[in-house]
Amino acid sequence: MPDQLLYAMEVSLNGLMAGIMYSLVALGFVLIFKASGIFNYAQGVLALFAALTLVGLQQGQIPFSHVINAIFGTELHSFGWTLPALVAIALTALVMVGLAWLIERLVLKHLVNQEPIILFMATIGLAYFLEGLGDVMWGADIKKLDVGLPQGISETIDAITFNAFGYGFFIDRLDIVAAVVAALLVASLTLFSQYTKYGRALRAVADDHQAALSVGISLRFIWVLVWSIAGFVALVAGIMWGSKSGVQFSLSLIALKALPVLMLGGFTSIPGAIVGGLIIGMGEKLFEFFAGPLIGGATENWFAYVLALLFLVFRPQGLFGERIIERV
Amino acid sequence: MFYREAGDFKTSYVDDSQTFPIRFDRMRYYAVLVLGFGILPFVMNDYWANAVFVPFLIYAIAAIGLNILTGYCGQVSLGTGGFMAVGAYACYKLMTAFPWMPMPVNVLLAGLVTAGVGVLFGLPSLRIKGFYLAVATLAAQFFLVWLFNKVPWFYNYSASGQITAPERTLLGVAVTGASTPAWAKYLFCAVFLFALAWLARNLTRGTVGRKWMAIRDMDIAAEIIGVNPLTTKLSAFAVSSFYIGIAGALFFAVYLGAAEVGEAFGIQKSFLILFMVIIGGLGSIFGSFAGAAFLVLLPVLLKNLLVGGLGWPTDLAAHIELMIVGALIIVFLILEPHGLAQLWRVAKEKLRLWPFPH
Numbered sequence: 001m002p003d004q005l006l007y008a009m010e011v012s013l014n015g016l017m018a019g020i021m022y023s024l025v026a027l028g029f030v031l032i033f034k035a036s037g038i039f040n041y042a043q044g045v046l047a048l049f050a051a052l053t054l055v056g057l058q059q060g061q062i063p064f065s066h067v068i069n070a071i072f073g074t075e076l077h078s079f080g081w082t083l084p085a086l087v088a089i090a091l092t093a094l095v096m097v098g099l100a101w102l103i104e105r106l107v108l109k110h111l112v113n114q115e116p117i118i119l120f121m122a123t124i125g126l127a128y129f130l131e132g133l134g135d136v137m138w139g140a141d142i143k144k145l146d147v148g149l150p151q152g153i154s155e156t157i158d159a160i161t162f163n164a165f166g167y168g169f170f171i172d173r174l175d176i177v178a179a180v181v182a183a184l185l186v187a188s189l190t191l192f193s194q195y196t197k198y199g200r201a202l203r204a205v206a207d208d209h210q211a212a213l214s215v216g217i218s219l220r221f222i223w224v225l226v227w228s229i230a231g232f233v234a235l236v237a238g239i240m241w242g243s244k245s246g247v248q249f250s251l252s253l254i255a256l257k258a259l260p261v262l263m264l265g266g267f268t269s270i271p272g273a274i275v276g277g278l279i280i281g282m283g284e285k286l287f288e289f290f291a292g293p294l295i296g297g298a299t300e301n302w303f304a305y306v307l308a309l310l311f312l313v314f315r316p317q318g319l320f321g322e323r324i325i326e327r328v
Numbered sequence: 329m330f331y332r333e334a335g336d337f338k339t340s341y342v343d344d345s346q347t348f349p350i351r352f353d354r355m356r357y358y359a360v361l362v363l364g365f366g367i368l369p370f371v372m373n374d375y376w377a378n379a380v381f382v383p384f385l386i387y388a389i390a391a392i393g394l395n396i397l398t399g400y401c402g403q404v405s406l407g408t409g410g411f412m413a414v415g416a417y418a419c420y421k422l423m424t425a426f427p428w429m430p431m432p433v434n435v436l437l438a439g440l441v442t443a444g445v446g447v448l449f450g451l452p453s454l455r456i457k458g459f460y461l462a463v464a465t466l467a468a469q470f471f472l473v474w475l476f477n478k479v480p481w482f483y484n485y486s487a488s489g490q491i492t493a494p495e496r497t498l499l500g501v502a503v504t505g506a507s508t509p510a511w512a513k514y515l516f517c518a519v520f521l522f523a524l525a526w527l528a529r530n531l532t533r534g535t536v537g538r539k540w541m542a543i544r545d546m547d548i549a550a551e552i553i554g555v556n557p558l559t560t561k562l563s564a565f566a567v568s569s570f571y572i573g574i575a576g577a578l579f580f581a582v583y584l585g586a587a588e589v590g591e592a593f594g595i596q597k598s599f600l601i602l603f604m605v606i607i608g609g610l611g612s613i614f615g616s617f618a619g620a621a622f623l624v625l626l627p628v629l630l631k632n633l634l635v636g637g638l639g640w641p642t643d644l645a646a647h648i649e650l651m652i653v654g655a656l657i658i659v660f661l662i663l664e665p666h667g668l669a670q671l672w673r674v675a676k677e678k679l680r681l682w683p684f685p686h
Binding site for chain 2: 107118121130305306309312
């Protein structure tokens with residue numbers, strides 16, 4: 001086979017893997033948008049906050065030590081322990097649930113029945129707040145996240161493809177883990193929403209708030225639940241992205257990567273988030289591969305958006321979104 | 329007592345439909361003009377001009393522009409930073425290509441160029457609505473910033489990739505460049521703001537503005553009563569981008585002097601201006617002023633308080649500032665989702681009845 005084609009295949013495979021990482025973030029958006037109609041811009045910052053908390057707990061950092069040191073002149077830094085990864089993940093999940101409860105209690109409860117744009121702005125405010133809080137709690141330096149996920153080139157795939165084509169593909173083992181985790185996540189979310197009592201309540205709320213209230217479903221509990229799940233998804237995304245590129249401020253910007261995925265897949269569809277992620281991931285890698293050298297490179301910043309924009313002109317609700325029906 | 333319509337007799341239709349029908353409001357308006365153009369330029373110094381007044385004036389122009397699009401016409405846009413960049417780069421290219429051209433002409437032409445780009449990116453709004461459109465405008469943001477970064481023609485092949493405003497004078501006084509006096513910066517922006525705000529106020533209460541609002545309130549119903557959505561939406565995009573382009577040109581040429589596109593006109597700028605519009609009040613010109621003033625003053629105050637007052641390290645103060653700004657935005661949205669303009673309306677209503685309760 002010609003080299004060019006092999007490279008293109010490798011690039012598109014890597015694109016698919018990157019797309020799965022985008023989908024992980026997009027999933028959190030879809031969950032919250034479906035259940036409460038809130039376009040949650042803070043999802044990326046939630047992932048950053050989760051990753052920061054995970055690293056902090058694992059390495060036994062003292063929260064707010066910077067502030068305490070600045071005010072009282074002390075030299076506090078660390079409790080001096082190292083938690084096993086699973087314990088730290090469980091604790092972080094608890095923190096995310098607590099955070100979901102606080103968000104419902106302090107923010108959403110007061111904003112019921114507001115216009116969508118107001119709610120959207122509130123989540124941007126929330127994003128600012130969490131970004132500041134994460135830095136104040138755990139410090140702003142770049143941290144290394146290591147929960148024991150495999151990293152580096154996958155020799156198996158390298159060997160298989162080398163035998164098949166005479167050229168070994170480079171696939172990061174972390175990306176493969178991410179793909180498996182994403183598949184598990186989607187499967188368990190689907191099972192949860194189809195076969196459990198709370199899952200059904202969740203779908204009822206997504207369908208019609210008032211009807212759900214009238215059959216005795218507590219909206220506020222559902223919101224805490226859905227924000228907790230979104231927090232958990234953010235934790236998973238934070239672990240994956242954090243292991244890949246370190247825990248730092250730029251992690252919160254993955255929200256911006258997830259937005260075109262959402263547009264393409266539709267704001268209300270979980271499979272849409274996955275398929276959209278795959279299309280965007282592969283599309284932007286291939287475009288960069290073929291057209292990038294001609295027009296100056298770094299096209300990944302905008303290609304996804306332009307692709308999604310062009311797509312929306314033909315199908316305004318995205319691939320799998322609910323059809324927009326307007327009545328006067 | 330002094331704030332009411334009673335006793336203020338109108339004898340012509342022109343009088344009857346003026347912007348400020350209450351005498352006290354008119355007096356207040358003239359007082360603000362006298363303060364803004366008669367007193368402030370003479371007492372302006374560098375710190376106040378650079379930290380407070382010039383950014384306030386420029387952001388107010390941008391906020392009015394975005395308010396026309398989002399507040400009056402109902403099209404949420406997150407591409408403001410990109411459009412400001414178009415204004416800035418158009419102004420830079422005009423300044424360097426035609427050195428003899430007077431600065432106000434440059435700024436206005438930059439606005440027109442931005443209006444054209446705005447219409448182009450506004451085309452999808454005919455198909456896409458709501459949040460899908462908001463995210464779609466991000467395409468403009470990222471694409472434009474990338475374009476100005478990657479095509480060297482836009483920054484005249486300078487080695488740093490930055491654009492730097494050369495010195496240009498107006499009536500013998502420098503208005504751009506390093507040796508610009510503080511009062512000239514202030515006055516140059518203030519004249520633009522005054523003219524544009526006056527224009528916006530009158531546009532929004534005329535035919536064009538009413539069409540925008542009809543589209544905002546319900547586009548299908550508006551279409552049925554004969555409002556053409558194509559021209560209405562695109563005119564909103566054009567006018568809004570014109571304002572934002574002028575703001576971008578001033579921001580680069582007068583305020584910054586030198587700019588790097590990703591830093592000066594990134595996505596954060598889009599959010600900042602959207603915040604100004606929301607906190608000020610959607611669909612209100614006064615709200616744009618109030619929102620711009622609030623978000624320009626708040627960081628200055630917090631910084632003075634935390635770093636100057638409490639003596640905390642700068643990076644910690646920056647993070648705390650972020651938290652406070654975020655929390656304040658949420659608190660604000662909870663307490664008054666219609667923004668500062670609504671508080672102002674309520675206050676005026678109270679004042680009209682005062683001292684009687686009903």
